[in-house]
Amino acid sequence: xxxxxxxxxxxxxxxxxxxxxxxxxxxxxxxxxxxxxxxxxxxxxxxxxxxxxxxxxxxxxxxxxxxxxxxxxxxxxxxxxxxxxxxxxxxxxxxxxxxxxxxxxxxxxxxxxxxxxxxxxxxxxxxxxxxxxxxxxxxxxxxxxxxxx
Amino acid sequence: xxxxxxxxxxxxxxxxxxxxxxxxxxxxxxxxxxxxxxxxxxxxxxxxxxxxxxxxxxxxxxxxxxxxxxxxxxxxxxxxxxxxxxxxxxxxxxxxxxxxxxxxxxxxxxxxxxxxxxxxxxxxxxxxxxxxxxxxxxxxxxxxxxxxxxxxxxxxxxxxxxxxxxxxxxxxxxxxxxx
Numbered sequence: 426x427x428x429x430x431x432x433x434x435x436x437x438x439x440x441x442x443x444x445x446x447x448x449x450x451x452x453x454x455x456x457x458x459x460x461x462x463x464x465x466x467x468x469x470x471x472x473x474x475x476x477x478x479x480x481x482x483x484x485x486x487x488x489x490x491x492x493x494x495x496x497x498x499x500x501x502x503x504x505x506x507x508x509x510x511x512x513x514x515x516x517x518x519x520x521x522x523x524x525x526x527x528x529x530x531x532x533x534x535x536x537x538x539x540x541x542x543x544x545x546x547x548x549x550x551x552x553x554x555x556x557x558x559x560x561x562x563x564x565x566x567x568x569x570x571x572x573x574x
Numbered sequence: 575x576x577x578x579x580x581x582x583x584x585x586x587x588x589x590x591x592x593x594x595x596x597x598x599x600x601x602x603x604x605x606x607x608x609x610x611x612x613x614x615x616x617x618x619x620x621x622x623x624x625x626x627x628x629x630x631x632x633x634x635x636x637x638x639x640x641x642x643x644x645x646x647x648x649x650x651x652x653x654x655x656x657x658x659x660x661x662x663x664x665x666x667x668x669x670x671x672x673x674x675x676x677x678x679x680x681x682x683x684x685x686x687x688x689x690x691x692x693x694x695x696x697x698x699x700x701x702x703x704x705x706x707x708x709x710x711x712x713x714x715x716x717x718x719x720x721x722x723x724x725x726x727x728x729x730x731x732x733x734x735x736x737x738x739x740x741x742x743x744x745x746x747x748x749x750x751x752x753x
Protein backbone atom coordinates (compact mmCIF):
# COMPACT_ATOMS: atom_id res chain seq x y z
CA UNK A 426 0.00 0.00 0.00
CA UNK A 427 1.37 3.42 -0.91
CA UNK A 428 1.56 6.20 1.67
CA UNK A 429 -1.01 8.18 -0.32
CA UNK A 430 -3.52 5.33 -0.31
CA UNK A 431 -2.95 4.89 3.43
CA UNK A 432 -3.73 8.59 3.95
CA UNK A 433 -6.88 8.27 1.82
CA UNK A 434 -8.11 5.29 3.87
CA UNK A 435 -7.49 7.23 7.08
CA UNK A 436 -9.42 10.17 5.64
CA UNK A 437 -12.44 8.03 4.70
CA UNK A 438 -12.45 6.42 8.15
CA UNK A 439 -12.12 9.80 9.90
CA UNK A 440 -15.21 11.11 8.10
CA UNK A 441 -17.09 7.86 8.76
CA UNK A 442 -16.43 8.47 12.47
CA UNK A 443 -17.56 12.09 12.07
CA UNK A 444 -20.84 10.72 10.66
CA UNK A 445 -21.39 8.34 13.56
CA UNK A 446 -20.54 10.98 16.18
CA UNK A 447 -23.02 13.45 14.63
CA UNK A 448 -25.67 10.73 14.66
CA UNK A 449 -24.96 10.23 18.37
CA UNK A 450 -24.85 13.92 19.17
CA UNK A 451 -28.02 14.97 17.39
CA UNK A 452 -30.02 11.87 16.67
CA UNK A 453 -29.52 9.46 19.56
CA UNK A 454 -28.53 11.11 22.86
CA UNK A 455 -30.99 13.98 22.56
CA UNK A 456 -33.95 11.67 22.08
CA UNK A 457 -33.12 9.74 25.27
CA UNK A 458 -34.55 12.49 27.45
CA UNK A 459 -38.02 11.62 26.12
CA UNK A 460 -37.92 8.03 27.33
CA UNK A 461 -39.53 7.14 30.64
CA UNK A 462 -37.57 5.70 33.58
CA UNK A 463 -38.72 2.11 33.06
CA UNK A 464 -37.78 1.96 29.38
CA UNK A 465 -34.66 4.06 29.58
CA UNK A 466 -32.23 1.36 30.64
CA UNK A 467 -33.56 -1.10 28.07
CA UNK A 468 -33.01 1.52 25.35
CA UNK A 469 -29.55 2.40 26.62
CA UNK A 470 -28.53 -1.26 26.89
CA UNK A 471 -29.83 -2.02 23.39
CA UNK A 472 -27.90 0.96 22.05
CA UNK A 473 -24.58 -0.02 23.62
CA UNK A 474 -24.89 -3.58 22.30
CA UNK A 475 -24.74 -2.24 18.73
CA UNK A 476 -21.74 0.00 19.21
CA UNK A 477 -18.72 -2.36 19.27
CA UNK A 478 -18.82 -3.20 15.56
CA UNK A 479 -20.04 0.08 14.09
CA UNK A 480 -18.39 2.60 16.39
CA UNK A 481 -15.68 1.20 18.67
CA UNK A 482 -13.82 -0.87 16.05
CA UNK A 483 -13.71 1.97 13.46
CA UNK A 484 -12.66 4.45 16.18
CA UNK A 485 -9.93 2.03 17.33
CA UNK A 486 -8.66 1.50 13.78
CA UNK A 487 -8.71 5.26 13.19
CA UNK A 488 -6.70 5.84 16.37
CA UNK A 489 -4.12 3.23 15.33
CA UNK A 490 -4.06 4.91 11.90
CA UNK A 491 -3.37 8.32 13.47
CA UNK A 492 -0.37 6.80 15.28
CA UNK A 493 0.87 4.92 12.19
CA UNK A 494 0.81 8.19 10.24
CA UNK A 495 3.82 9.36 12.29
CA UNK A 496 5.94 6.70 10.54
CA UNK A 497 4.04 6.11 7.33
CA UNK A 498 2.99 9.34 5.66
CA UNK A 499 3.58 11.13 2.37
CA UNK A 500 6.69 13.32 2.46
CA UNK A 501 4.80 16.61 2.06
CA UNK A 502 3.06 16.25 5.42
CA UNK A 503 4.90 17.69 8.41
CA UNK A 504 5.16 15.90 11.75
CA UNK A 505 3.52 18.99 13.32
CA UNK A 506 0.32 18.40 11.30
CA UNK A 507 0.27 14.72 12.22
CA UNK A 508 0.81 15.67 15.88
CA UNK A 509 -2.13 18.07 15.86
CA UNK A 510 -4.34 15.42 14.23
CA UNK A 511 -3.22 12.79 16.74
CA UNK A 512 -3.70 15.23 19.66
CA UNK A 513 -7.33 15.89 18.69
CA UNK A 514 -8.09 12.16 18.63
CA UNK A 515 -6.11 11.47 21.78
CA UNK A 516 -7.85 14.30 23.65
CA UNK A 517 -11.24 12.95 22.55
CA UNK A 518 -10.40 9.48 23.93
CA UNK A 519 -8.85 10.90 27.10
CA UNK A 520 -11.90 13.03 27.86
CA UNK A 521 -14.13 10.03 27.12
CA UNK A 522 -12.14 8.02 29.66
CA UNK A 523 -12.31 10.79 32.27
CA UNK A 524 -15.81 12.17 31.75
CA UNK A 525 -18.22 10.70 29.19
CA UNK A 526 -17.38 7.04 29.83
CA UNK A 527 -17.91 7.23 33.62
CA UNK A 528 -21.02 9.41 33.14
CA UNK A 529 -22.48 6.82 30.77
CA UNK A 530 -21.72 4.11 33.35
CA UNK A 531 -23.43 6.12 36.11
CA UNK A 532 -26.33 6.91 33.80
CA UNK A 533 -26.87 3.21 33.20
CA UNK A 534 -27.43 2.76 36.95
CA UNK A 535 -29.38 5.96 37.57
CA UNK A 536 -33.05 5.25 38.22
CA UNK A 537 -34.15 8.68 37.05
CA UNK A 538 -33.46 7.57 33.42
CA UNK A 539 -34.05 10.41 30.95
CA UNK A 540 -34.16 12.92 33.81
CA UNK A 541 -30.74 11.90 35.10
CA UNK A 542 -28.22 14.67 35.84
CA UNK A 543 -25.61 12.50 34.06
CA UNK A 544 -27.60 12.63 30.83
CA UNK A 545 -27.82 16.43 31.24
CA UNK A 546 -24.04 16.56 31.66
CA UNK A 547 -23.52 14.38 28.60
CA UNK A 548 -25.88 16.50 26.48
CA UNK A 549 -24.21 19.69 27.66
CA UNK A 550 -20.64 18.61 26.91
CA UNK A 551 -20.68 15.89 24.26
CA UNK A 552 -20.36 18.52 21.52
CA UNK A 553 -16.70 18.83 22.59
CA UNK A 554 -16.10 15.21 21.57
CA UNK A 555 -18.05 15.81 18.35
CA UNK A 556 -15.87 18.85 17.64
CA UNK A 557 -12.62 16.94 18.30
CA UNK A 558 -13.59 14.07 15.98
CA UNK A 559 -14.55 16.62 13.32
CA UNK A 560 -11.29 18.54 13.77
CA UNK A 561 -9.39 15.28 13.22
CA UNK A 562 -11.32 14.60 10.00
CA UNK A 563 -10.80 18.17 8.75
CA UNK A 564 -7.04 18.06 9.45
CA UNK A 565 -6.82 14.85 7.44
CA UNK A 566 -8.78 16.49 4.63
CA UNK A 567 -6.33 19.40 4.70
CA UNK A 568 -3.38 16.97 4.58
CA UNK A 569 -4.95 15.06 1.69
CA UNK A 570 -5.61 18.27 -0.28
CA UNK A 571 -1.97 19.29 0.29
CA UNK A 572 -0.59 15.95 -0.89
CA UNK A 573 -3.04 14.62 -3.42
CA UNK A 574 -4.33 17.66 -5.28
CA UNK B 575 -5.86 27.79 -6.99
CA UNK B 576 -5.00 25.95 -10.19
CA UNK B 577 -7.80 24.15 -11.97
CA UNK B 578 -6.48 20.62 -11.42
CA UNK B 579 -6.10 21.34 -7.70
CA UNK B 580 -9.73 22.46 -7.47
CA UNK B 581 -10.85 19.28 -9.25
CA UNK B 582 -8.95 17.00 -6.91
CA UNK B 583 -9.96 18.97 -3.81
CA UNK B 584 -13.61 18.65 -4.86
CA UNK B 585 -13.17 14.88 -5.17
CA UNK B 586 -11.61 14.71 -1.69
CA UNK B 587 -14.43 16.80 -0.25
CA UNK B 588 -16.93 14.44 -1.85
CA UNK B 589 -15.10 11.48 -0.32
CA UNK B 590 -15.44 13.13 3.10
CA UNK B 591 -19.16 13.83 2.61
CA UNK B 592 -19.92 10.31 1.36
CA UNK B 593 -18.03 8.79 4.31
CA UNK B 594 -20.06 10.94 6.74
CA UNK B 595 -23.25 9.62 5.15
CA UNK B 596 -22.09 6.00 5.48
CA UNK B 597 -21.34 6.54 9.19
CA UNK B 598 -24.75 8.11 9.76
CA UNK B 599 -26.86 5.67 7.79
CA UNK B 600 -25.39 2.55 9.39
CA UNK B 601 -25.82 3.96 12.89
CA UNK B 602 -29.37 5.06 12.15
CA UNK B 603 -30.27 1.63 10.71
CA UNK B 604 -28.61 -0.41 13.44
CA UNK B 605 -29.17 1.77 16.48
CA UNK B 606 -31.60 4.67 16.06
CA UNK B 607 -34.47 2.81 14.35
CA UNK B 608 -34.29 -0.34 16.51
CA UNK B 609 -34.53 1.91 19.60
CA UNK B 610 -38.01 3.01 18.52
CA UNK B 611 -39.30 -0.44 19.38
CA UNK B 612 -38.45 0.17 23.05
CA UNK B 613 -40.13 3.54 23.39
CA UNK B 614 -43.43 3.22 25.23
CA UNK B 615 -46.59 4.19 23.36
CA UNK B 616 -47.40 7.28 25.45
CA UNK B 617 -43.92 8.73 24.86
CA UNK B 618 -43.64 7.72 21.23
CA UNK B 619 -45.27 10.72 19.59
CA UNK B 620 -43.04 13.24 21.42
CA UNK B 621 -39.96 11.05 20.94
CA UNK B 622 -40.64 10.60 17.23
CA UNK B 623 -41.43 14.26 16.61
CA UNK B 624 -38.23 15.37 18.31
CA UNK B 625 -36.25 12.75 16.36
CA UNK B 626 -37.84 13.81 13.06
CA UNK B 627 -36.86 17.46 13.58
CA UNK B 628 -33.38 16.58 14.85
CA UNK B 629 -32.34 14.71 11.71
CA UNK B 630 -32.95 17.57 9.29
CA UNK B 631 -29.60 19.28 9.83
CA UNK B 632 -27.82 15.96 10.26
CA UNK B 633 -29.00 14.51 6.97
CA UNK B 634 -29.83 17.37 4.66
CA UNK B 635 -26.62 19.41 4.99
CA UNK B 636 -24.20 16.55 4.06
CA UNK B 637 -26.69 15.14 1.55
CA UNK B 638 -27.21 18.52 -0.12
CA UNK B 639 -23.46 19.17 -0.22
CA UNK B 640 -22.85 15.68 -1.71
CA UNK B 641 -25.42 16.33 -4.46
CA UNK B 642 -23.84 19.71 -5.30
CA UNK B 643 -20.27 18.34 -5.36
CA UNK B 644 -21.27 15.31 -7.43
CA UNK B 645 -23.05 17.46 -10.03
CA UNK B 646 -20.09 19.87 -10.06
CA UNK B 647 -17.86 16.91 -10.92
CA UNK B 648 -19.43 16.76 -14.40
CA UNK B 649 -17.31 19.83 -15.14
CA UNK B 650 -14.67 19.68 -12.44
CA UNK B 651 -13.12 16.23 -12.20
CA UNK B 652 -9.66 14.76 -12.67
CA UNK B 653 -9.20 13.43 -16.26
CA UNK B 654 -8.80 9.84 -14.98
CA UNK B 655 -12.45 9.78 -13.92
CA UNK B 656 -14.85 8.84 -16.69
CA UNK B 657 -18.02 10.85 -17.12
CA UNK B 658 -19.98 7.58 -16.89
CA UNK B 659 -18.85 7.19 -13.26
CA UNK B 660 -20.34 10.58 -12.42
CA UNK B 661 -23.59 9.49 -14.09
CA UNK B 662 -23.65 6.34 -11.94
CA UNK B 663 -23.02 8.44 -8.78
CA UNK B 664 -25.81 10.87 -9.77
CA UNK B 665 -28.20 8.00 -10.48
CA UNK B 666 -27.53 6.46 -7.07
CA UNK B 667 -28.18 9.83 -5.39
CA UNK B 668 -31.31 10.42 -7.47
CA UNK B 669 -32.76 6.99 -6.63
CA UNK B 670 -31.83 7.41 -2.94
CA UNK B 671 -33.46 10.79 -2.44
CA UNK B 672 -36.46 10.08 -4.69
CA UNK B 673 -37.24 6.98 -2.63
CA UNK B 674 -36.69 9.01 0.54
CA UNK B 675 -39.16 11.63 -0.60
CA UNK B 676 -41.79 9.24 -1.93
CA UNK B 677 -41.44 6.32 0.43
CA UNK B 678 -39.29 6.50 3.57
CA UNK B 679 -40.15 10.05 4.65
CA UNK B 680 -43.97 9.50 4.49
CA UNK B 681 -43.53 6.15 6.27
CA UNK B 682 -41.50 7.79 9.04
CA UNK B 683 -44.09 10.51 9.49
CA UNK B 684 -46.94 7.98 9.46
CA UNK B 685 -45.30 5.92 12.19
CA UNK B 686 -45.23 8.88 14.58
CA UNK B 687 -48.51 10.44 13.51
CA UNK B 688 -51.57 10.73 15.70
CA UNK B 689 -54.83 9.31 14.21
CA UNK B 690 -55.96 12.88 13.33
CA UNK B 691 -52.76 13.52 11.36
CA UNK B 692 -52.82 10.34 9.26
CA UNK B 693 -55.26 11.58 6.60
CA UNK B 694 -53.28 14.77 6.04
CA UNK B 695 -50.06 12.77 5.54
CA UNK B 696 -51.71 10.36 3.13
CA UNK B 697 -53.04 13.30 1.10
CA UNK B 698 -49.47 14.55 0.72
CA UNK B 699 -48.18 11.06 -0.11
CA UNK B 700 -51.02 9.34 -2.04
CA UNK B 701 -48.70 6.60 -3.42
CA UNK B 702 -48.28 5.22 0.11
CA UNK B 703 -52.04 4.98 0.33
CA UNK B 704 -52.37 3.65 -3.24
CA UNK B 705 -49.91 0.88 -2.49
CA UNK B 706 -52.23 -0.25 0.25
CA UNK B 707 -50.18 0.77 3.24
CA UNK B 708 -52.84 3.07 4.68
CA UNK B 709 -54.47 0.62 7.07
CA UNK B 710 -51.39 -0.88 8.66
CA UNK B 711 -50.76 -0.80 12.37
CA UNK B 712 -47.91 1.28 13.72
CA UNK B 713 -45.92 -1.94 14.28
CA UNK B 714 -46.47 -3.07 10.68
CA UNK B 715 -45.40 0.33 9.34
CA UNK B 716 -42.33 0.21 11.58
CA UNK B 717 -41.37 -3.26 10.29
CA UNK B 718 -41.89 -2.06 6.74
CA UNK B 719 -39.62 0.94 7.36
CA UNK B 720 -36.85 -1.09 9.02
CA UNK B 721 -36.88 -3.74 6.28
CA UNK B 722 -37.13 -1.42 3.28
CA UNK B 723 -34.58 1.02 4.73
CA UNK B 724 -31.84 -1.56 4.13
CA UNK B 725 -32.10 -0.50 0.49
CA UNK B 726 -31.16 3.06 1.48
CA UNK B 727 -28.22 1.73 3.54
CA UNK B 728 -27.08 -0.22 0.46
CA UNK B 729 -27.45 2.81 -1.85
CA UNK B 730 -25.55 5.19 0.44
CA UNK B 731 -22.81 2.60 1.00
CA UNK B 732 -22.55 1.92 -2.75
CA UNK B 733 -22.26 5.66 -3.38
CA UNK B 734 -19.46 5.95 -0.79
CA UNK B 735 -17.58 2.99 -2.28
CA UNK B 736 -17.93 4.51 -5.76
CA UNK B 737 -16.54 7.86 -4.58
CA UNK B 738 -13.65 6.04 -2.88
CA UNK B 739 -12.96 4.17 -6.14
CA UNK B 740 -13.03 7.50 -8.03
CA UNK B 741 -10.59 8.94 -5.47
CA UNK B 742 -8.18 6.03 -5.96
CA UNK B 743 -8.38 6.57 -9.74
CA UNK B 744 -8.37 10.34 -9.80
CA UNK B 745 -5.72 11.02 -7.18
CA UNK B 746 -3.19 8.45 -8.41
CA UNK B 747 -2.79 7.07 -4.91
CA UNK B 748 -1.60 3.69 -6.17
CA UNK B 749 1.57 5.31 -7.47
CA UNK B 750 3.94 6.51 -4.78
CA UNK B 751 4.04 10.23 -5.43
CA UNK B 752 5.85 11.22 -2.20
CA UNK B 753 8.57 13.72 -2.75
